[in-house]
Each structure stands twice: as structure tokens, then as C-alpha cells.
Amino acid sequence: MTVQELPGAAAYRPTPPPAWKPITDPAPLLPDPEPYRVLGTDAVADVDPELLLRLHAELVRGRRYNAQATALTKQGRLAVYPSSTGQEACEIAAALVLEERDWLFPSYRDTLAAVARGLDPVEALTLLRGDRHTGYDPRERRIAPLCTPLATQLPHAVGLAHAARLKGDDVVALAMVGDGGTSEGDFHEALNFAAVWKAPVVFFVQNNGFAISVPLAKQTAAPSLAHKAVGYGMPGRLVDGNDAAAVHQVLSEAVARARRGEGPTLVEAVTYRMEAHTNADDATRYRVDSEVEAWKAHDPVRLLEHELTERGLLDDAGIEQAKEAAERMAAALRDRMNADPELAPMDLFTHVYAEQTSQLREQAAALRAELDAEQDHDEHGPEAGR
């Protein structure tokens, strides 16, 4: 007996499956074909001059901060410093678009964003100095610990924003990641969760051209990183990362959208890492000087300064004033970082668990004895205690 001969087979007529339609209309989610710009375009007329001046002062300060932190590394005062020189427009804008109650989720390259948010630079640099992991209370500052494992902070931002929304709190989380980080699984999972949960999150990718040495072309075949948003059902925005006014505007819109309960946005800022990955890296092994020179012509500080002086909003005296303020910040930072941090070896055991296990108590006692012996030796010489 064949299927056609089964009882009732004659009555069966194949019909098309139930109608299929896309879950989300992709058209409005697509990023612009070109990075969005404000400086040097008509759009700049709509920007509050006060904001431009504020951005300028912060950019100048940020540039000086990067230079000072790099110098501190050369002097041995920082174990390592991943510089955001050239990316100051992104760092500053990310900090300025947030309200005090919002949360920032920085990566290890984003100490400047934390500082621009008001964090004491010494506290921001504690991790990189190496005397303790996190130099501040994240809940008090609403700045997550600087995150080193790439993109792993993104799901945290989603969970936090989701929790805040469940509680009815008006809190937005802005999470920062680099172009290399977009290849990580956590980037994918975070964006997917955020979109499904409509979590008030802004994912902010600084595409600075390199993941240490690997250029973007070896990282992705996507039309742009912003295009990845469409696959998750959220809007993607592409912006010139060296145009502080444009980054500020695009991030502000994304934050406002999240605040309205409309869900997450992926923002890709196209920028350039002017320095090597860190002081321990040699950028000449993987990129040519002419490329760096080309980006210098599109420097975020110069771009904004040019706009402001062209329009008569800033003169040489104003520029000088901004530089002097930055110098004062740098001098204070240098002085404070030149003091040796107080080390607390016994604290190694204090915050592993709420309550020390018996094993940790034994190990702490052993270290205590070693420290006492060291001190005895230092005070009384090698014969002490024999």
C-alpha cells in the first residue's frame, strides 16, 4: 500500500505552510552608508556651542591624560598602559552622554572615559599600576571594573540594564568594546540577549583599525560592524569616531532611545589607534607610517579646534587656557602616581570569600609568618631570630 492508497488520502490537498513574515523589518535598522559627521557639515549649526567648547576642553585634557599615562609607564609607575590617543572623541562622548544614575562598562583601554565621567584618574589607573585590581567601588561610581577579557563585560551591561528595567529604574548601561571584541562570542550573546529583552543598553564599538596587530579585514567580512546590529533586530549606527560632536549626538540618541524603552542600539565609531596596542607593543611591525600620518590629519582635537576657531568660538587664548588646565591635571596625576602605593599583602586573602575558608586561614598565617620574618631580617639583619 502506498501513501496515496491510505484511507482519507484522496481528501488531502497540499497547501502552502502558514504565512511567513520577518520578525523585524530590517530596513530602518540599517546604518548609514558613510560614517555620520557633524563637524564641517551643516549639522554643526544645530549643536550648542557650549557643548562644543566643553568637548574641546575635555578632548585637550584627555589627550594630555593619555600622554601622561604613557610617560608614567616609561617611568615604571604603571605596569602597562593601553593608550586611547586618537580615540579621545569616543572616550569623552561616551562619558558625557550618561546621567549620573547610568552605568558605564569600560574595557581596559577606556580609563579615559571613566576619568571623563568624574572618576579620580589615580583610581582609574590603579589596575594598570598593579597594586590592586580595581581602584574604586563600581556601585558607588556606576562604572564597572575595567574589563580585560574581551567583550565579557557586554553581557554584564545587558543583565544590569535588564535588572534596572525590571525594578522600574530609569538606568541606561553603555558598554564599550573594540573592533576585535566584536568577534568574540560574548559580543554576539550580549547583543542577542539585549535585543530579545529590549534592555536599555548602548553597545559602543570603537573601531580603531587594529586588534593588537590584526587589521579589521582579518576580523570580519561584514559590510561594517554597525551592520551586525541588523542580525539581532536592533538599529546600527555608523559614526565618524574622531568627530566629537557626531559621536556625542549619535550616542545621545541611542541613550535616549534606550531610556524610552525602545531597546538597545549598536554604535560603531570609526577611529584610529594612534599609539601601539600598549607600551609593550611595536606597531611598526604591522602598519606603515603613512597610514598613521593620514589619520593625524583627521585628529579629533584638531578637527574640533578647527571648527571652533573657524566659527570664532575659540581663540588662541582659549586654546591656551584649555592646555593649561590639562597641564595642571597632568602635573597632579604625575605627583600622585610618583608616590609608592601602600601594599597590603594580607589583603590577598581578605576578599576571596565573604568568610575565609580554613585553608585560606592557614595560608594567610603562613604568609603572615613570612612577612614577619622578612621584617625581622630587615630590622635586625640575617642573624635575627636564629
Next chain:
Amino acid sequence: MTTAAVTADGRPVKAKPATMAQALGRALRDSMAEDPTVHVLGEDVGTLGGVFRITDGLAKEFGDDRCTDTPLAEAGILGAAVGMAMYGLRPVVEMQFDAFAYPAFEQLMSHVAKMRNRTGGAMPLPITVRVPYGGGIGGVEHHSDSSEAYYMATPGLHVVTPATVDDAYGLLRESIASDDPVVFLEPKRLYWSKADWSPEAPAAVEPIGKAVVRRPGRSATLITYGPSLPVCMEAAEAALAEGWDLEVVDLRSLVPFDDETVAASVRRTGRAVVVHESPGFGGPGGEIAARITERCFHHLEAPVLRVAGFDIPYPPPMLERHHLPGVDRVLDAVARLQWEADS
């Protein structure tokens, strides 16, 4: 076993047979009812009630926001739980199976285990990660791993595993209430094990970090946990015929590890066998044997032996009985504890 016999309002309570799965589900329910910050999230935990039905009824009682079906992505689930905990919630994450928890390892190792330490105590993460683990249920590959050694080797995590119905309820309640992250390993072949138990008046149990002597004895100590406890209890009964009176210690938590109870038992008996399903090489038994030797060397009449799973990827279901430590292997090990030296 159960001591409490009255409800909160003083009515007498009759304990009835309950499964470990029911006790675990009740622990989740009671934790959620008591503390509005407790949120359950995972794959299929909502409408379905979990593949083992542990979360059955929670979404209905507390709503989808408290018991949430997530997208299928373990790192995302645990990563989101980290963020939720940062904001003051107390997430309970369900990993569907032992081997499906591996994608969440980076979140667990780099953030969950370390956040209290990274932030100098400012931001502990009260997250419970429930992981059904171990074999013996006829699962095809990737459904029967004993992954406890990985978790044990990560400072900052508590690693807890119940072997009784009372402990399933009591230890899960305590894990959820803990301000530290807990990897809560559920022996899935004991999910359907039964004991008299009363949801209205669950018995109080020893706290996390305390091992319990399940069977006192004088000849030798069997040290075990989770799915291997019933094996050891059965072996101890069978050993009587050989003239051995075995003590059985249920560790209950691998971290914190109760050196005191273990060492006290071995000092009494002078002989010890560690029993677990996890592969022996690099497994918990090596650490436990070393700790016993360090503390009880002069009391030992024989080397500490291990009965463990073979050092092989978990076998296909039709062969798993050859892999899992059973009563005979435990008794063989006991027989090798150099008894001739006594005579």
C-alpha cells in the same frame, strides 16, 4: 532523619516520600517567595519547567520576569546574571547539563569567581549556578560529565553537591542565600531518589562547608559525595559480611573543604578510600588523598586509595556501567588497604 515535625502554625506534619527533584524545586520556590530579588534564569526553565522539571511551576507562580526562559547561550545567561547581581538581584542560573555549562566557563572563571576579589570586597556576586552532573542515566555523549574538578580548582567559587533529599533542599536554600557564588552540582541520577520529607517543615541540615558522617564505622573511611554516596552506603553494608565496619563521610561541599571532619574520621579508622565518578587523574580524590596524608600520616595503616571514573571521555550509555565506580570496585579497594599488617 527528619526532626522538625510541626508547621509554622504548629500543626503536626507528616513526612511523605519525596524525590530530590521535588525538594530542589521546593527550595527554589521557597527562596523566591521569601526574597523578591531571587530570579531564576536558564534554558527551558519557564513554560517547560526545565528538562528535569526542577523549575516546574515557578514561571506560573512568580511570572516570566522572575523565572525566565533565556536565549540558548550559556555564556550570555551567566554573563547577564553577573550584571543582574551587580544591580542587587540574586540570580539562580540553570545550566541544562554538565557539559553544556562549558560555554559559560569564561564568565564563571573570570568574573563570577573573581568579582568580590577584583573589587576589594565592594561587589560580591550572590549567584547560584545549578549544574545537573554525573552519569548513570543512560545519556548520550555530553550529558554525563563530572566537572567538579574544574570548579574546585577555581578560587572564589563554592562547590556544593547534595546526596540526600534533605540536603538538596537545605543546601540549595543556603546556596541561594549565600553572598558568594556557588556552583551547585545536582547528581542527576539521584533526582528521582526518594526519602521521607516534608515541604512544610523541611529538616534543618548542617551548613555548607561541613561534611557529615552518614554511617559510623571503625575499620576504614569511605570519603565521597553526590552520586557516589548511595554506592558507598551499599558497599558499607556489603562489607559487613567481610568483617569490615566502614565509616562513610559525605563531603556535601568540595569548597569549602571540611578537613576537620575528614581527618578526624581517618584518624579514628586509620584507612581511607576516596570514591567519585570524576576521572581520577587531576580529580578531587588526589587533592583529598594529599590532604589526608598531610594531616594523618602517623595514623594511616595503608596508603589512601581512590576509586574514580577512568581517565577517559565519558563512555556511551551502553558502556557506562563499566566506567562508573560501583560497589564491587569500592570493596576491592577496601580489600587492598593492607589488612595483613594488622594481624
